[in-house]
Amino acid sequence: MISAGTNGADIGRGASVTLSDLEKTYDRASAAPKDVDRVSLDIRSGEFLTMLGPSGSGKTTTLMMIAGFETPTAGDIAIDGKSVVAMPPYRRNIGMVFQNYALFPHLTVEENVGFPLKQRGVPKPERARLVAEALELVHLPGYGARYPRQLSGGQQQRVAVARAVVFKPRLLLMDEPLGALDKQLRENLQLEMRRLHADLGITFIYVTHDQEEALTMSDRIAVMNDGKVAQVGTPEDLYDRPENRFVAGFIGESNFLPAVVRGVENDVVIAECDGAVIRALCPGRPASGEKVTLTTRPERLRFADSAWIGEQMPQNCLSVTVTEAVFAGERCRYMLQAGDGTSIVLKEPSSAAIRRRAVGERAEIAWSVADTILV
Amino acid sequence: MILARILPAGVVGLILFFLAFPIVVVAIVSFSSATYLTFPPPAFGLRWYEAYFSNPDWLKPTWVSIWVACAVVVLATFLGTLAALGIARLPKAMRVVAAGLILSPLIVPGIVVAIGIYYAYSRYGLVGTPIAMVLAHTCLAVPFVVTSVTASLSGIDPRLEQAALSLGATPGATFFQVTLPLIQPGVLVGALFAFITSFDELIVALFISGTGAVTLPRRMWDDLRFQIDPTIAAVSTLTIVLTAALMGAAHLLRKRAERNRMATSSAAA
Ligand SMILES: Nc1ncnc2c1ncn2[C@@H]1O[C@H](COP(=O)(O)OP(=O)(O)O)[C@@H](O)[C@H]1O
Ligand SMILES: [Mg+2]
Numbered sequence: 015m016i017s018a019g020t021n022g023a024d025i026g027r028g029a030s031v032t033l034s035d036l037e038k039t040y041d042r043a044s045a046a047p048k049d050v051d052r053v054s055l056d057i058r059s060g061e062f063l064t065m066l067g068p069s070g071s072g073k074t075t076t077l078m079m080i081a082g083f084e085t086p087t088a089g090d091i092a093i094d095g096k097s098v099v100a101m102p103p104y105r106r107n108i109g110m111v112f113q114n115y116a117l118f119p120h121l122t123v124e125e126n127v128g129f130p131l132k133q134r135g136v137p138k139p140e141r142a143r144l145v146a147e148a149l150e151l152v153h154l155p156g157y158g159a160r161y162p163r164q165l166s167g168g169q170q171q172r173v174a175v176a177r178a179v180v181f182k183p184r185l186l187l188m189d190e191p192l193g194a195l196d197k198q199l200r201e202n203l204q205l206e207m208r209r210l211h212a213d214l215g216i217t218f219i220y221v222t223h224d225q226e227e228a229l230t231m232s233d234r235i236a237v238m239n240d241g242k243v244a245q246v247g248t249p250e251d252l253y254d255r256p257e258n259r260f261v262a263g264f265i266g267e268s269n270f271l272p273a274v275v276r277g278v279e280n281d282v283v284i285a286e287c288d289g290a291v292i293r294a295l296c297p298g299r300p301a302s303g304e305k306v307t308l309t310t311r312p313e314r315l316r317f318a319d320s321a322w323i324g325e326q327m328p329q330n331c332l333s334v335t336v337t338e339a340v341f342a343g344e345r346c347r348y349m350l351q352a353g354d355g356t357s358i359v360l361k362e363p364s365s366a367a368i369r370r371r372a373v374g375e376r377a378e379i380a381w382s383v384a385d386t387i388l389v
Numbered sequence: 390m391i392l393a394r395i396l397p398a399g400v401v402g403l404i405l406f407f408l409a410f411p412i413v414v415v416a417i418v419s420f421s422s423a424t425y426l427t428f429p430p431p432a433f434g435l436r437w438y439e440a441y442f443s444n445p446d447w448l449k450p451t452w453v454s455i456w457v458a459c460a461v462v463v464l465a466t467f468l469g470t471l472a473a474l475g476i477a478r479l480p481k482a483m484r485v486v487a488a489g490l491i492l493s494p495l496i497v498p499g500i501v502v503a504i505g506i507y508y509a510y511s512r513y514g515l516v517g518t519p520i521a522m523v524l525a526h527t528c529l530a531v532p533f534v535v536t537s538v539t540a541s542l543s544g545i546d547p548r549l550e551q552a553a554l555s556l557g558a559t560p561g562a563t564f565f566q567v568t569l570p571l572i573q574p575g576v577l578v579g580a581l582f583a584f585i586t587s588f589d590e591l592i593v594a595l596f597i598s599g600t601g602a603v604t605l606p607r608r609m610w611d612d613l614r615f616q617i618d619p620t621i622a623a624v625s626t627l628t629i630v631l632t633a634a635l636m637g638a639a640h641l642l643r644k645r646a647e648r649n650r651m652a653t654s655s656a657a658a
Pocket of ligand 1: 040041049069072073074075076
């Protein structure tokens with residue numbers, strides 16, 4: 015019935031999206047940096063891609079350019095290989111869920127969801143069937159006659175999703191769709207979004223500033239900072255192998271150790287840190303004597319004298335002093351200080367069998383080379 | 390203590406009394422049975438309302454006023470709404486200038502506007518025609534429509550229009566299915582004010598209504614100057630009731646629009 019989106023040579027149900035050196039400067043007169051700066055992304059058909067970044071990093075602007083509400087200053091946007099930069103938003107056939115849902119207050123839920131079908135000339139009986147189907151999909155059957163103001167925030171969000179997918183777009187854009195909801199509801203809806211993505215099989219581009227949300231939902235994440243893509247990768251890539259200090263610090267918690275390069279062996283850098291030799295993974299080849307920063311996650315450090323049952327013996331060691339010890343139920347969190355003054359956080363799973371360290375105590379910490387990254 | 394509580398109430402009461410007293414007197418006099426204006430009336434009756442409704446010298450200007458006001462409503466609402474939509478899309482600096490120009494008939498003293506209109510219209514032989522009254526009153530009414538429509542436009546989330554476009558509505562469909570329904574209360578309030586503006590207007594009417602387009606306020610003015618009988622009190626009372634009813638309607642519309650807006654924005658906030 016709906017002709018939109020079924021243009022013959024379909025490869026999958028989802029559109030592929032290619033951003034090439036996309037740029038946007040709102041105020042060209044000012045000397046301020048670009049609001050979106052040379053963003054290049056290859057989003058695959060059917061992928062769940064999340065743009066994650068702090069407020070003001072250009073996520074919304076990028077999404078608005080894909081939707082067609084902002085014109086790029088430079089660069090290109092191609093959907094299924096065809097440039098859409100010159101195409102007005104109402105012809106792009108992209109579903110969009112706005113940050114505040116943007117439901118039409120003067121229309122009922124049914125009319126809201128039926129709105130895109132009406133624009134496409136879908137006859138009334140067919141429209142009613144598709145609307146009912148879409149409301150079913152978001153678990154809101156029977157709410158058709160209500161007005162948006164008669165719904166809770168979570169229900170409004172579902173209506174917005176139903177309205178954005180009822181016309182079977184091949185691409186769905188979502189701008190912090192769960193941002194206004196409380197934590198419990200947000201977690202439920204995150205699961206539903208994943209399920210929806212699996213059911214529909216279309217491409218999702220999802221914007222959020224919540225790293226946990228991004229890590230749990232996405233196939234891949236593009237981390238944005240100051241209008242640029244800081245790193246693109248799977249959640250594991252970003253967490254285990256951050257490519258720069260921003261990503262290491264923004265996603266999860268990280269320790270940063272200043273070090274000096276002493277040599278390179280295969281993909282492993284040998285560096286000196288506070289008088290100790292530390293090995294780290296590094297794809298590049300830094301020069302000997304170069305000052306670098308190594309990063310490791312607090313939960314991947316151990317006290318060297320605790321048991322390492324079934325684990326590979328760690329290869330990096332450092333002497334520290336305990337400056338703070340906090341018992342937090344499932345974990346103990348220690349603040350440590352290395353000889354050169356660097357603060358290090360260590361998180362240890364709590365167990366009655368493990369001896370708690372006292373403030374002021376000296377200790378050796380150890381961790382694996384695989385968990386040490388040069389950024 | 391008691392004084393502190395009574396004093397503000399007393400002051401407010403006094404102000405209200407000063408504002409309402411003339412209206413109350415007029416209303417009472419209109420029900421007088423006397424043949425001349427006197428207060429308090431010796432007895433009550435409806436003879437002056439009968440006199441009004443049976444006298445073509447009063448009814449004809451009433452119809453002129455109603456027709457002119459209706460034409461003004463149509464013209465001013467159409468032009469004012471378009472102007473408000475246009476202004477909202479201008480860059481900020483130009484918006485201030487355009488809004489200022491459109492609101493100028495409200496700022497310039499009425500007599501100055503009237504003289505200007507008189508000179509301009511007399512060159513084209515318009516003075517004394519209903520068309521002249523309609524055009525002149527439209528100039529005076531447009532600012533009210535622009536103000537009221539602009540207010541309701543500024544309350545609309547711009548993302549609603551973007552949402553409509555993203556859902557496949559053309560800009561035209563977006564306007565008729567989303568923007569217009571949302572600003573409709575503002576348009577209606579503007580239309581009511583346009584009616585009242587025209588229906589109550591005297592100064593411009595004095596200059597350009599001539600003998601061919603005598604409006605009700607103009608007829609009342611002439612009546613006061615050349616003869617005086619309680620019919621004018623009846624006419625005044627009717628005018629007051631009509632105007633008050635329209636104002637009340639405008640107020641209700643505004644309240645309703647506000648309530649709708651609050652309900653949706655708070656749920657999404
Ligand atoms: N409509 C606009 N006009 C001017 N500047 C804007 C506009 N929208 C966003 N910006 C600027 O562009 C930058 C990126 O903003 P945005 O894309 O909204 O970031 P995010 O969605 O990641 O919070 C910010 O510096 C912001 O101030
Ligand atoms: Mg944003």
